[in-house]
Amino acid sequence: MYEIAESWRSYFEELDPKERLKRFNLLAGREDAFQAFCRTVYGERYHDPKHPERPVDTWLWKFVYLPGLYRRRKWMGRSLKKEMEKTTEELHLAGPETLSDMERAVLYLEFRNAARRYLSTCGGPRYASSFLGMKQATAEEKRARACEDLWIVSRGLSREAGMEERFQLWSDALRAELSIYDPDSWKHYEELERNSLK
């Protein structure tokens, strides 16, 4: 089990990409395997090679795009599988058994960071709003919707694509983050899980 130094916690807890880079540069000493991997993951997550000037978060995009694909799985079954294959590559999960302990630890915290960033947007006024965006959702409705989104991204999709094992690390990280966001979420999560298995 790889232990990440306590001083690096703030890097994995920060949500703003620019602030994260500052912290990384502050913490970075002589480049070792850990720092090199963190740098690679950072680059992959926040850099769009086609538009290098544009701020992006390719991992956050997974939380935004994949639930929509899941909800259309009746028509998009093949696209869903293709997209999930692509996602395993992008998240370093194509061969999770080949990951070192250090890589698993970094990825786990990075996945949690992405999930936390997504959940931080779930309190906004437009999130889960209804009737053409005119009726704002209640806090309870927002929590339920956030839980559904996270369940889809953590379990629903991987089950649909038959890739549960490959996405285990991702699922564990998202589930852990959800339980911090809403300690009561497990009831709804279990219910979604049960319904999907029917």
Place this chain on the structure above:
Amino acid sequence: MSTLNSKNFLKSNAIWLVFIIEVIIFAIASGGTFIGPNNIINIARQVSYYGIASIGMTFVILIAGIDLSIGSIITIVNVVCAYLMVNMGVNMWIAVIISLALATLIGVLNGGMVASIGIPALIATFASQTIFEGVAYLISGGRPISGYDSNFGIFGRWALGPVPICAIIMVACFAIGSFILNKSFFGRYFYAIGGNEEAAELSGIRVNRIKYLIYALSGLFAGLAGIVLLSRSGSAQSTVGKGLEFDVITCVVLGGVSVNGGVGSMSGVVAGVLIIGSLTNGMILMDVSEYTQMVVKGVVLAVAVGIDCLSKKRQAT
């Protein structure tokens, strides 16, 4: 397990089941006239213009927006296109291109009000509905414009064998709409914005630009619907598009596109268009008065939105 599978199948194809039941009822009630080849061609002609307009509306509702200006865009395209051809002697194709450009521009204007200024879509598009309805009256003077090139019938009256060209245009538009939604990056963006706008923005999508594009597309498809309607009717009227937006919204919502945004498919909208088209045609065949038709369509819209809202409520609890 098989009971569950058939239950799921029925649940996910309920809209098509409704359509089949509707067809059976009208076929029996009309003594077979409803499913006769002439009437089917008639339905294809009738649904073509709001089928085309419903594609743009689908995009808009997917991002939890609304476009109430569709009816007035159809009207203004009718009036402007006819005015250009009849009063100014402009070539038919150039008149069509200018009218479509105008429709797209109105869409861009709607997009600007919603995305850049932040006016709620309902208010912004209601304002442009009123503005362009007025402009159509000003151009036409409230009088019908007729007497344009007979070749203009290509968009609404002509047929390729037994198939009306307007139905072919509608099918092509649905294919394009389906491609945009399912195969292009833009389609992904539409669903993403409808699902969680803030997260979509943070992940790198230029949300405002996409909103401009969506309203522009809505204007363009409404404009095309206006051209088809003008070609079918033979004269441009400044009241022709009044209330059409509600038929279009009904088709889209009935087709399973959620008024909460982020959920829906083009195939569902096709079913919604066919249901409303058949319902209108069936009621005409049954000699149901126009006012009763309005009541029935209003009830259908309320029921469709009600089911959508109830399912959201059930999800939340």
